Amino acid sequence: MYTPNLISIIxxxxxxxxxxxxxxxxxxxxxxxxxxCIIINDGxxxxxxxxxxxxxxxxxxFKYIYQDNAGVSVARNKGIKESIGEYILxxxxxxxxxxxxxxxxxxxxxxxxxxxxxxxxxxxxxxEQGEFCIPEYNYNNFIWGNCIVVTAxxxxxxxxxxxxxxxxxxxxxxxxxxWLTFLSPxxxxxxxxxxxxxYRIRNSSRTRTSASEHEKxxxxxxxxxxxxxYKKYAKKILLFKSIIDQKELxxxxxxxxxxxxxxxxxxxxxxxxxxxxxxxxxxxxxxxKK
Numbered sequence: 120m121y122t123p124n125l126i127s128i129i130x131x132x133x134x135x136x137x138x139x140x141x142x143x144x145x146x147x148x149x150x151x152x153x154x155x156c157i158i159i160n161d162g163x164x165x166x167x168x169x170x171x172x173x174x175x176x177x178x179x180x181f182k183y184i185y186q187d188n189a190g191v192s193v194a195r196n197k198g199i200k201e202s203i204g205e206y207i208l209x210x211x212x213x214x215x216x217x218x219x220x221x222x223x224x225x226x227x228x229x230x231x232x233x234x235x236x237x238x239x240x241x242x243x244x245x246x247e248q249g250e251f252c253i254p255e256y257n258y259n260n261f262i263w264g265n266c267i268v269v270t271a272x273x274x275x276x277x278x279x280x281x282x283x284x285x286x287x288x289x290x291x292x293x294x295x296x297x298w299l300t301f302l303s304p305x306x307x308x309x310x311x312x313x314x315x316x317x318y319r320i321r322n323s324s325r326t327r328t329s330a331s332e333h334e335k336x337x338x339x340x341x342x343x344x345x346x347x348x349y350k351k352y353a354k355k356i357l358l359f360k361s362i363i364d365q366k367e368l369x370x371x372x373x374x375x376x377x378x379x380x381x382x383x384x385x386x387x388x389x390x391x392x393x394x395x396x397x398x399x400x401x402x403x404x405x406x407x408k409k
Contacts, residue, residue: 121275124229126221127204128156130212131194136166138213138319143174143181146210151221156181157198158212162188167212192284192293199278207278209269209294215244215317216270223311224272235306236298238271239315247320256308262348265295267308270316277301285344292337299345 128146132139139158146156158171158181168185175181186197195209206225210216217239224237241251253266260266281300288296302308342349 121205122203123205124153124225125204126151126154126206126208126225126272127199127202127275128154128208128210129195129198129202130156130158130210131161131191131198132158132163132167132171132212133161133188133191133194134163134165134167135212136163136170139167139170140174141215142210142212143170145215145218147178148218149216149221150218151225154180154221155202155204157202158183159194159198160185161191161194162186190286190289190293192286192288192297196283199275199283202275205275206272207275208272211269211319213319213321214270215319217313217315217317220315221272223313223315227309227311228272228274231307231309233307234309235277235302236267236271236273236308237311238267238308239311240313241268241316241318242314243320244317245319246322250314251318255310258302258304258306261302262299265292265298267294267298268316268318269294269297273301287340287344288337290333290337292341296341296344299341299348 130142130146135142143156143158146154156174158174160167160171160183162185168183171181171183175183182201184197184201186194199207206228208221208224220239224239228234228237241253243249243251251268253268254260256266278301281297284293284297285300
């Protein structure tokens, strides 16, 4: 049995020693006091372990786990497995939550029991400043682009119905991949329209490097991990292809349009009027055949 109304904050860490204190201080400052914080060190080579153990010495609400480097998905899954809270809140080891985050999130999800997930607006800090502009949740749009950050509150029992975060999304987008597993079209998702999460932008962050460099591969993995979703919405696959490779899709559309124009001309009576009508389409045909 999980501890009622206890929130288990899951903090995976990989070489974030210089930022971890800010994150854990934001946890300590919460106005909602019924929480535990599980810190999972994913094989860091910096001072992450030292910082984490300092906070464990400060309060028995903090728990520390070490694992050999296996990626953030494995770290989150391990932390959640070791947690005892009725509710789960993932929090990256370099981000910061407002001191009212837990209070406002759990009060909403308890009051509106049909709600499956609660998250908030996001503010960027660090290398970039300002609001992190992401659209409001709508399932039909969500399956084509993520709009929910990983720091969102949900029930432990709902997590247990899933296989967890997918380890094959080690290079990024693992949060979107998990939400696609976690949510169905009927589920109710609520966004608190206040920036209660500060999302750190680092020049070398995983989001800005690995995810962008391997975007095509990651999007293909998303499709492979969720075949039922993307088969059901097969009519929108062309849109998804444009996200993966807009230039390639644009070229295919152009070839298709030119070929249709070409066929239409060949089937028309104008074809018989002379070679001067056909000459440009002979050129197009050569392009299409290539």
